[in-house]
Amino acid sequence: MMMDTHHSNKQTKGAITKHKIIVEARDLFYRQGFAATSTAQIAKKVGVSEAALYKHFKGKMALLLATVEPERPHDQEVSYFSTLSNLDLLGAWTEQLISTVFHNRPQYTIIFSESPRHPELSENYIRHLHQLTNADKELLTRMDKGQLPKLDLVLFQVGIIGSFLAMLTHKRIYEPTLNLQDIPEDIRHTLISIVEGKLFQQ
Amino acid sequence: MMMDTHHSNKQTKGAITKHKIIVEARDLFYRQGFAATSTAQIAKKVGVSEAALYKHFKGKMALLLATVEPERPHDQEVSYFSTLSNLDLLGAWTEQLISTVFHNRPQYTIIFSESPRHPELSENYIRHLHQLTNADKELLTRMDKGQLPKLDLVLFQVGIIGSFLAMLTHKRIYEPTLNLQDIPEDIRHTLISIVEGKLFQQ
């Protein structure tokens, strides 16, 4: 009845089904939005009955929460970041951030678009955004030492992610054929330039 | 039956009702999202029956389209912008952009969040974003002359707006008591610094 949520390896039949449900629900929430997606549609896509779906999740809301767990970025060693110049550190920080967001687009898109309506989601959101990577820590250290100007890193991060997701959406709308396997070069360039402060520098 | 949609002055009773419907629907779409808002809820808030609502709009979709018409920014004279230094022009451009977005938050929020799902909305979106202000034109002129680096202005604009809306949402979530009558200073500062390229400049 409780399923083996404490296992990360999906071995039992039930766990496999549960995982499938999460994957398909995430895809639908991402593409159609939470409210516009019905549990019937999810069940159909997974190939199970709605009743089965409700054995794995208490409700649609519990399912939403399960779909937004982002994977951690491939974090580098602290020592690596500490060797970088300010500019290179900022570049590496940005690269890591947008790479993480890009490879977890569905999760981030769902969180950013549904958070205002679902406070439960915000908790998840801050839990991840506030979890500092080594690049974050190195940035904060240098801000403390006065080597970099101080700013609200979380707010800035939110801004960068919001900007990134908006540009990706824009491109998808006007180039529907676009295959988004890699981060489009113009978007990457714009973001890196923004962070490194050379957007309108001559 | 067709109402006087060609008049901008809301004089007749029907037109007043129609305007009220748009205002209340916009507010609900903004706060709850399109899919999560029912026509019954809108009608109740306006104080009319659903049937009346459907006399003014063919369907929920037509109503959505009616809610996202942004007002034009208070555009300055070209001569004003042409006197500015590059940095001041960028500052003025950003100020005008975020001011327009801020005072039409519901419209921009709805457009940005619902566009991926509703292609009809995208047309509206590009119609407005592509409509160049005088500040836009001056920027493009200087890019052409090589006085400023060239970049995709629309994509950049989308990025700035996405960033702005995300930061506003972030603040609203973590400071629910916040009275958003003016643009929060930290957000304005972050955006201006981004555009002027002095975010991490020392």
Next chain:
DNA sequence: GTCTATAAATGGATAGAC
């Protein structure tokens, strides 16, 4: 132009058999 009443379909969620 606005109402009441209602159609017709779909929404989330559960009971109970296997």
Next chain:
DNA sequence: GTCTATCCATTTATAGAC
């Protein structure tokens, strides 16, 4: 753990009276 069948509230939208 999964199914069929079903409950009941809500959904968009319309018919027809006033």
